[in-house]
Amino acid sequence: MEFWLKFLPIIIYILIIIILIIGIVLAVKSIKTMNKVEKVVDDVNEKVESLNGLFQIIDFTTDKIVSITDKIVDGISKVASKLFFKKKDKRKKEEEENE
DSSP, rough: OHHHHHHHHEEEEEEEEHHHHHHHHHHHHHHHHHHHHHHHHHHHHHHHTTHHHHHHHHHHHHHHHHHHHHHHHHHHHHHHHHHHHHHHHHHHHHHHHHH
């Protein structure tokens, strides 16, 4: 019994030291990995920022195209509505005159 009282604390201390060393190694490796990930993210961020000008040009162009097509569609719809409503108005006037 006396042997176990002297031997078990030594084993426990050795295991705690091993766990501490493993934790330190894992922490150092995770720090290195995070630095690599940060470099990759920074590189991707720089590349995306270099494309912002292109995206702005595309956005400006599509806005202009949409505004032009809206004007064309509005004009066509006005002309079409005038043609159809004139025929309806003429029919109503004729019906009123006939009554």
